[in-house]
Amino acid sequence: MAKYLNEFDATMQMIQGKWKIMILYELAEAGTSRFGKLHRYIKNVSHKTLANQLHQLEEDELISRFDFQTAEPHVEYQLTAKGKSVIPLLDAICDWGDTHVDHALIDRTLCDE
Amino acid sequence: MAKYLNEFDATMQMIQGKWKIMILYELAEAGTSRFGKLHRYIKNVSHKTLANQLHQLEEDELISRFDFQTAEPHVEYQLTAKGKSVIPLLDAICDWGDTHVDHALIDRTLCDE
DNA sequence: CTGAATCCATTAGGATACTG
DNA sequence: CAGTATCCTAATGGATTCAG
Numbered sequence: 001m002a003k004y005l006n007e008f009d010a011t012m013q014m015i016q017g018k019w020k021i022m023i024l025y026e027l028a029e030a031g032t033s034r035f036g037k038l039h040r041y042i043k044n045v046s047h048k049t050l051a052n053q054l055h056q057l058e059e060d061e062l063i064s065r066f067d068f069q070t071a072e073p074h075v076e077y078q079l080t081a082k083g084k085s086v087i088p089l090l091d092a093i094c095d096w097g098d099t100h101v102d103h104a105l106i107d108r109t110l111c112d113e
Numbered sequence: 114m115a116k117y118l119n120e121f122d123a124t125m126q127m128i129q130g131k132w133k134i135m136i137l138y139e140l141a142e143a144g145t146s147r148f149g150k151l152h153r154y155i156k157n158v159s160h161k162t163l164a165n166q167l168h169q170l171e172e173d174e175l176i177s178r179f180d181f182q183t184a185e186p187h188v189e190y191q192l193t194a195k196g197k198s199v200i201p202l203l204d205a206i207c208d209w210g211d212t213h214v215d216h217a218l219i220d221r222t223l224c225d226e
Numbered sequence: 227c228t229g230a231a232t233c234c235a236t237t238a239g240g241a242t243a244c245t246g
Numbered sequence: 247c248a249g250t251a252t253c254c255t256a257a258t259g260g261a262t263t264c265a266g
Contacts (some may be wrong), residue, residue: 034227034228035227035228035229036227036228047228047229048229048230048231051228051229051230055229067228072227073227073228073229074227074228075227075228075229
């Protein structure tokens with residue numbers, strides 16, 4: 001059981017972060033994306049914070065980063081196998097919220113898009 | 114999709130907290146427990162923090178609190194139906210970690226019991 | 227375009243002491 | 247026993263600026 005608790009914490013560490021789910025979902029949909037594209041897609045995220053969250057996701061091996069090494073900087077991000085495997089778990093968390101969370105409480109801050 | 118993201122955040126809010134999973138798992142096993150018993154079961158948690166987390170879980174309606182109103186203070190906590198429904202989700206998070214998290218990284222801080 | 231560095235506000239959680 | 251109040255530290259994330 002103590003073993004499981006550590007794995008719970010480790011998993012939570014990987015997926016918690018204000019914008020991580022949006023990054024993961026966007027990469028799951030688009031397949032691949034660049035820093036600027038993610039920044040435009042995820043409105044309201046600060047430049048620094050997006051860089052931080054991408055770096056954490058990369059450290060946890062949920063996403064991979066490929067630098068094209070051209071004169072004009074060009075970096076692409078995509079899900080790793082591990083990253084793809086976590087998507088159904090995120091879906092499960094959303095689904096539980098869908099049926100158990102009071103919707104009146106969460107209709108306040110829809111992404112302004 | 115934005116809808117789902119809000120439900121993800123709402124769910125994460127409910128289950129994130131350093132000791133919440135231990136509280137929920139203990140109540141799931143024991144059925145009911147008192148403040149002091151939880152404090153003895155969950156080693157290392159501070160008095161104040163345990164009180165905080167119990168209060169949050171109660172606000173989110175994952176647990177219920179019954180005060181016996183006797184001379185000698187006596188309060189019992191137990192899972193609500195909503196609280197019971199979240200246990201399989203917590204299990205799913207643990208299970209994902211079990212198969213996808215590097216065990217070398219999490220064997221450091223087993224609960225010292 | 228990508229990203230690192232600095233400064234700042236907010237929050238979670240621990241230590242401790244106090245109340246009924 | 248159960249809970250509250252105060253003080254303190256560490257970590258998260260935003261605003262902004264600098265660099266390659």
